Amino acid sequence: MEWASWSDFWAMGGYGLYVWGSYSVTTACILIEVILLKRAASDTRRRLRRMQQWEEL
Amino acid sequence: MNLYAYASPATFYHLAGRLIPWFAWGAGLLTVWGLYVGFFVAPTDFQQSEAYRIIFIHVPAAWMSMFIYLVMAFWGAIGLAFNTRLSFMMARALAPTGAMFTFVALWTGAWWGKPMWGAWWVWDARLTSELILLFLYVGIIALWAAIDDIKRGDRAGSLLTLIGAINVPIIYFSVKWWNTLHQGATIKPSGTSMDAIMLQGMLVMAFAAWFYTIAVALVRVRRIILERERHTEWVKALLAKEI
Numbered sequence: 001m002e003w004a005s006w007s008d009f010w011a012m013g014g015y016g017l018y019v020w021g022s023y024s025v026t027t028a029c030i031l032i033e034v035i036l037l038k039r040a041a042s043d044t045r046r047r048l049r050r051m052q053q054w055e056e057l
Numbered sequence: 058m059n060l061y062a063y064a065s066p067a068t069f070y071h072l073a074g075r076l077i078p079w080f081a082w083g084a085g086l087l088t089v090w091g092l093y094v095g096f097f098v099a100p101t102d103f104q105q106s107e108a109y110r111i112i113f114i115h116v117p118a119a120w121m122s123m124f125i126y127l128v129m130a131f132w133g134a135i136g137l138a139f140n141t142r143l144s145f146m147m148a149r150a151l152a153p154t155g156a157m158f159t160f161v162a163l164w165t166g167a168w169w170g171k172p173m174w175g176a177w178w179v180w181d182a183r184l185t186s187e188l189i190l191l192f193l194y195v196g197i198i199a200l201w202a203a204i205d206d207i208k209r210g211d212r213a214g215s216l217l218t219l220i221g222a223i224n225v226p227i228i229y230f231s232v233k234w235w236n237t238l239h240q241g242a243t244i245k246p247s248g249t250s251m252d253a254i255m256l257q258g259m260l261v262m263a264f265a266a267w268f269y270t271i272a273v274a275l276v277r278v279r280r281i282i283l284e285r286e287r288h289t290e291w292v293k294a295l296l297a298k299e300i
């Protein structure tokens with residue numbers, strides 16, 4: 001283990017800003033992609049179902 | 058078993074549905090393992106102190122940015138040559154994730170460059186060609202979005218992907234061909250100049266990125282299949298069943 005304490009861990013030897021600046025934005029990108037994908041998937045299904053119901057009328 | 062059956066969108070839709078949870082869980086577990094190794098097992102770097110820990114995302118993201126592009130070009134070429142519907146759908150499903158990893162590679166590179174080089178950005182061959190890759194992804198996605206006719210859009214997008222593929226070897230060999238500020242390749246066929254445990258963390262994260270890409274691309278391709286096959290009986294039956 002490299003870290004004496006949690007504050008030591010977050011400080012990253014003085015490079016905390018750069019390390020967490022990288023990891024936080026990467027995490028945000030992945031979360032945004034997953035959320036957009038889930039939303040798009042349910043939107044598509046809803047829209048296709050509505051179109052299908054229209055065609056049946 | 059007839060492998061050609063999987064080229065049928067209907068069969069592939071169900072196969073993809075079964076595969077997605079495995080890849081999604083695999084990506085999650087590999088990420089936990091990779092980050093644990095990266096932050097709690099790998100030692101402090103002799104030269105770069107803790108700032109080097111950015112490589113556990115930077116290198117896998119940069120690899121994926123190039124690799125996804127090549128896979129897109131492969132599917133585009135197959136689609137153009139054999140006119141297979143599913144190939145074009147796969148190419149479209151991969152592009153947004155490729156663009157995302159390219160952005161992540163550039164972003165994390167900047168946050169590593171600032172403390173190590175003293176600059177967020179330099180116009181060096183490696184960085185510039187990676188930025189061009191991002192523009193290619195964005196351009197291809199925009200082209201697909203701009204052409205309403207699906208078949209024409211597929212062909213135009215795939216053609217642009219293939220032309221742009223010349224950029225991938227340029228990115229890869231840029232550190233060799235030009236005198237770049239960006240360091241040369243650490244992982245080479247002849248061996249690696251990296252500490253074994255650091256390498257392990259990086260490779261595990263690379264596999265996590267792989268699994269993640271496969272999972273999201275499959276989710277996206279399923280949506281594209283439904284959209285394009287909406288007039289077929291199997292999609293109608295599928296949608297009716299879910300109500």
